[in-house]
Amino acid sequence: MKLAMENVGKCYRGRVWALRQFSLELKPGVLGLLGPNGAGKTTLMSILATITRATEGRVLWDGVDLAAQPNALRRVLGYLPQDFGLYPNLNAQEFLEYLAAVKGLEAKVAQRRIDQLLDLVNLQDVRKRPLGGFSGGMKQRVGIAQALLNDPELLIVDEPTAGLDPEERVRFRNLLTELSGERIVILSTHIVSDVEATATDIALIAGGHLVAHAAPEDLLRRVEGKVWEWVVPSADLHGVKEAYRVSSTARRSDGVHVRVLTEEPPPGAQPVMATLEDAYLDALSAHRAGAMAVPA
Amino acid sequence: MRQARILWHLVKADFLTRVRRTSFLLTMGFTLYVGYETFAGHIVLRLGDYRGVYNSAWVGALMGIVTSSLLSLAGFYIVKGSILRDEQTRVGQILAATPMSKSFYTVAKWMGNFVVLASMVGVMAVAAVCMQLLRGEERTLHWGALVGPLAFLALPAMAFVAALAVLWETVPVLRGGVGNVVYFFAWSSLLSLGIGAVMAHAGPVQTRAYFQDFTGMPTLMNQMRSALVRVDPGFQNEFSLTIASGVPLKRFVWNGMVWSGAQVAARLAWVGYGLLAVLLAKVFFHRFDPARMGARAWMRGGWRRRAETSLERAEVIELKAARGLAQQSREGWRGMLTPVPRGEEKTRFFALVAAELRLMLQGQKWWWYAGAAGLFVGCLAAPLNTGRTGVLVAAWLWPLLLWAPMGNREARWSTESLVYASPHALGRQLPAAWLAGVVVAMATGGGLAIRLGIAGDGHGLIGWAVGACFIPSLALACGVWSGGSKLFEALYTVWWYAGALHHAAGLDYTGVVASSARPGVYAGLTLMLLGAAWMGRRAKLAYA
Numbered sequence: 001m002k003l004a005m006e007n008v009g010k011c012y013r014g015r016v017w018a019l020r021q022f023s024l025e026l027k028p029g030v031l032g033l034l035g036p037n038g039a040g041k042t043t044l045m046s047i048l049a050t051i052t053r054a055t056e057g058r059v060l061w062d063g064v065d066l067a068a069q070p071n072a073l074r075r076v077l078g079y080l081p082q083d084f085g086l087y088p089n090l091n092a093q094e095f096l097e098y099l100a101a102v103k104g105l106e107a108k109v110a111q112r113r114i115d116q117l118l119d120l121v122n123l124q125d126v127r128k129r130p131l132g133g134f135s136g137g138m139k140q141r142v143g144i145a146q147a148l149l150n151d152p153e154l155l156i157v158d159e160p161t162a163g164l165d166p167e168e169r170v171r172f173r174n175l176l177t178e179l180s181g182e183r184i185v186i187l188s189t190h191i192v193s194d195v196e197a198t199a200t201d202i203a204l205i206a207g208g209h210l211v212a213h214a215a216p217e218d219l220l221r222r223v224e225g226k227v228w229e230w231v232v233p234s235a236d237l238h239g240v241k242e243a244y245r246v247s248s249t250a251r252r253s254d255g256v257h258v259r260v261l262t263e264e265p266p267p268g269a270q271p272v273m274a275t276l277e278d279a280y281l282d283a284l285s286a287h288r289a290g291a292m293a294v295p296a
Numbered sequence: 297m298r299q300a301r302i303l304w305h306l307v308k309a310d311f312l313t314r315v316r317r318t319s320f321l322l323t324m325g326f327t328l329y330v331g332y333e334t335f336a337g338h339i340v341l342r343l344g345d346y347r348g349v350y351n352s353a354w355v356g357a358l359m360g361i362v363t364s365s366l367l368s369l370a371g372f373y374i375v376k377g378s379i380l381r382d383e384q385t386r387v388g389q390i391l392a393a394t395p396m397s398k399s400f401y402t403v404a405k406w407m408g409n410f411v412v413l414a415s416m417v418g419v420m421a422v423a424a425v426c427m428q429l430l431r432g433e434e435r436t437l438h439w440g441a442l443v444g445p446l447a448f449l450a451l452p453a454m455a456f457v458a459a460l461a462v463l464w465e466t467v468p469v470l471r472g473g474v475g476n477v478v479y480f481f482a483w484s485s486l487l488s489l490g491i492g493a494v495m496a497h498a499g500p501v502q503t504r505a506y507f508q509d510f511t512g513m514p515t516l517m518n519q520m521r522s523a524l525v526r527v528d529p530g531f532q533n534e535f536s537l538t539i540a541s542g543v544p545l546k547r548f549v550w551n552g553m554v555w556s557g558a559q560v561a562a563r564l565a566w567v568g569y570g571l572l573a574v575l576l577a578k579v580f581f582h583r584f585d586p587a588r589m590g591a592r593a594w595m596r597g598g599w600r601r602r603a604e605t606s607l608e609r610a611e612v613i614e615l616k617a618a619r620g621l622a623q624q625s626r627e628g629w630r631g632m633l634t635p636v637p638r639g640e641e642k643t644r645f646f647a648l649v650a651a652e653l654r655l656m657l658q659g660q661k662w663w664w665y666a667g668a669a670g671l672f673v674g675c676l677a678a679p680l681n682t683g684r685t686g687v688l689v690a691a692w693l694w695p696l697l698l699w700a701p702m703g704n705r706e707a708r709w710s711t712e713s714l715v716y717a718s719p720h721a722l723g724r725q726l727p728a729a730w731l732a733g734v735v736v737a738m739a740t741g742g743g744l745a746i747r748l749g750i751a752g753d754g755h756g757l758i759g760w761a762v763g764a765c766f767i768p769s770l771a772l773a774c775g776v777w778s779g780g781s782k783l784f785e786a787l788y789t790v791w792w793y794a795g796a797l798h799h800a801a802g803l804d805y806t807g808v809v810a811s812s813a814r815p816g817v818y819a820g821l822t823l824m825l826l827g828a829a830w831m832g833r834r835a836k837l838a839y840a
Binding site: 046049050051052053066067070071074075076077079081083084085086087088089090094097098099101102103104105106107109112113116117119120143146148150151 | 632633634635636637638644647648650651654655658659705709710711712713714715716717718719720721724725838839
């Protein structure tokens with residue numbers, strides 16, 4: 001099971017390149033795809049999900065070119081897009097039955113999986129309610145269930161936890177972790193903690209380019225000794241922001257706790273353990289400064 | 297002043313939103329085509345054996361009549377949908393949170409609709425100038441006579457149509473496909489009312505008759521008749537707006553409308569009727585309140601007594617689900633899911649047809665099934681001729697709203713990314729959807745097929761089968777290319793009215809009435825429509 005992207009590029013109307021020279025090879029595990037808005041994540045997902053065609057380069061699924069045989073991938077693909085709709089007159093059970101038929105699943109297997117998936121996403125009690133009355137989070141869970149219908153070998157999920165409450169989010173993260181053993185999961189999100197909890201690999205993408213592809217530990221290692229924290233009076237916060245790359249701030253009774261990314265320790269600052277968010281910000285700012293030295 | 301500025305920006309945003317859509321270009325293309333057909337002499341206004349000399353008055357009148365009659369029908373379907381768009385884009389919710397009043401919003405929508413229709417009238421005015429100059433029968437331009445009919449006939453009619461589109465969008469039962477069908481009959485009734493009031497009698501027209509003339513067309517024709525009677529006293533009141541037959545027509549000179557105060561007032565009255573319709577729309581307008589959006593909420597909860605809102609329903613469901621979550625064990629999910637066997641791929645096409653059929657029928661009430669069953673039995677039990685000309689005609693109108701979402705359901709409900717990422721999305725799903733539509737046509741009109749079989753009418757049976765295939769093909773092609781259901785709803789209603797109900801030459805797709813059946817033509821058309829649907833869907837997919 002291998003997914004390879006070779007110099008993939010996508011150009012939209014007006015010669016706007018959303019993705020350029022993107023190469024990556026994936027094996028079973030969870031790939032966390034991180035990047036700012038407009039980085040090209042959704043475009044990449046759409047190409048991998050066979051929704052849109054790459055302008056240049058090629059995508060290979062187990063050595064088979066997607067352009068030549070898209071159905072080879074579609075048969076084993078589970079896709080949860082960022083924006084999707086549901087048929088409001090159908091209930092969850094009927095909607096999943098419909099998509100199972102569209103995906104070509106055998107009826108008995110489909111019935112069993114639908115039953116289990118509705119349990120999995122915690123919609124068993126409301127399976128007969130029309131989808132039109134579902135909340136955003138519940139619709140998202142129906143989306144997750146449909147992505148898993150055909151027991152996908154490649155699962156692509158774009159912002160899957162959007163609209164889920166904290167408990168559901170934790171459940172979904174756990175599910176992804178458990179599913180990842182025998183399949184490739186690509187998880188695109190803005191929520192770094194989702195990636196932190198599940199990803200075995202991380203790809204940072206910015207401006208349509210792959211900025212970094214590494215294990216979370218490797219990314220963290222790159223910012224080790226560069227993260228500092230200290231307390232400043234509120235009045236000084238503006239000056240600190242001007243002088244340093246601030247990762248986070250928190251107002252407490254003793255002042256503002258400031259966390260910065262810098263090679264040289266600010267006066268009075270203590271070194272702290274780096275998080276993935278620090279590593280993400282560091283890699284992005286280095287990329288923006290045009291001094292990215294992280295090998296992709 | 298501030299209100300005027302807000303109104304200006306609302307209308308401007310509405311107009312820009314529309315003109316930047318491909319559908320607007322198509323609409324303008326259609327308008328230009330109608331203008332060209334008229335200009336090229338393919339559409340002729342005949343008064344018996346006469347036509348007018350192409351001077352400013354005649355050209356203006358011809359363009360006015362064509363615009364007023366055709367655009368009052370097509371224009372409705374073109375502009376209807378602006379409130380729905382605000383609803384779907386959620387812009388409506390933002391507007392609802394501003395101090396803007398309901399009447400202000402509905403008036404702004406009316407004006408937005410009117411500006412779009414007026415721009416089409418403008419295109420026809422340009423076509424009128426070109427037509428007169430290029431035809432060259434009379435080159436002197438009399439601007440009043442040339443543009444007058446468009447301004448006095450078409451624009452008030454457009455103002456009224458623009459208002460009806462707003463009203464239709466706010467009245468819950470008229471918002472969807474039912475409303476689109478109802479409008480056709482409302483339009484034809486209004487047209488007949490005007491013609492009946494102004495032209496039924498040869499004597500002087502009563503003033504109040506002008507106030508019943510929606511398009512202004514009969515008002516204009518009445519003056520043409522008076523002018524022609526002076527030239528040919530034997531003229532028999534025969535008017536027709538027809539496709540040119542090539543038969544040479546005698547010419548007479550018509551110098552244009554002489555507008556009386558009552559006629560001008562009557563035309564302006566239609567703008568007033570439009571305003572009344574908009575004010576009525578304000579009463580029905582839901583102001584993007586989820587509790588009142590949609591016919592179902594209306595029917596169930598009533599307009600004033602708000603019952604359970606969709607948001608409240610969602611909260612109730614969410615609470616129940618959360619309760620279920622609390623009771624659920626926290627064991628892991630590994631091994632819980634049944635594996636899906638991989639192996640030789642089976643197409644399972646008929647399972648997909650059944651799924652498409654279920655999707656199509658989902659949400660239908662018992663009375664719909666009762667009606668369909670009644671029509672099936674009616675086809676079976678009625679005398680064969682009644683079945684051919686009556687019951688089948690009704691049976692093939694009954695499922696109109698089932699066919700209308702074909703080919704556009706995915707776009708409407710944003711499920712494209714789910715459906716199009718499935719294996720063989722083009723080769724399986726599209727034919728399955730089509731076949732489901734054919735099954736519906738065959739089921740509702742199936743009684744007649746049995747009768748034709750018993751009677752041994754092979755030709756009738758073939759015609760019937762072609763008709764049953766033609767309807768869903770038309771729906772699929774319209775749905776795929778327009779991305780919505782309105783085009784099919786409007787086109788099929790008109791086609792049904794002219795072809796199935798009145799057996800107009802070449803338009804009878806039912807194929808069971810020997811004198812008007814053209815099964816060969818419709819078989820070819822069916823194939824072409826299927827090809828068009830296939831190509832349209834193919835263009836939307838990255839891979840076939």
